Amino acid sequence: MKISDVRDLLKDKRVIEEINRHLWIESQKAGYSIGIERATDEWLRLYAEGWMKFHMPKKYASLQVKKLKENQRQRKRKAVKRVTKKLKKKLPGKKKAIKKTVKKK
Numbered sequence: 112m113k114i115s116d117v118r119d120l121l122k123d124k125r126v127i128e129e130i131n132r133h134l135w136i137e138s139q140k141a142g143y144s145i146g147i148e149r150a151t152d153e154w155l156r157l158y159a160e161g162w163m164k165f166h167m168p169k170k171y172a173s174l175q176v177k178k179l180k181e182n183q184r185q186r187k188r189k190a191v192k193r194v195t196k197k198l199k200k201k202l203p204g205k206k207k208a209i210k211k212t213v214k215k216k
């Protein structure tokens with residue numbers, strides 16, 4: 112989850128209640144107060160996605176679509192880099208031809 116998504120999530124009172132509940136439970140287990148920062152970090156890392164999936168299904172679905180698109184862009188960039196690297200090995204000294212070939216794809 113991106114930081115902007117986390118900020119939006121932390122504006123919801125229900126999330127704050129869940130974080131406070133997590134703080135209480137984990138502090139009881141540890142035998143001392145773990146602190147609100149740690150409780151918030153843990154809850155966001157461990158439970159935020161599942162909570163959002165259950166309580167905010169439309170927003171969760173839109174985040175999954177964004178994540179999928181970003182992953183596709185990253186894979187495409189990696190593929191272009193791989194092809195460029197192979198062409199550089201095969202055609203040393205022909206940088207202009209390599210750039211044109213990569214742009215066509």
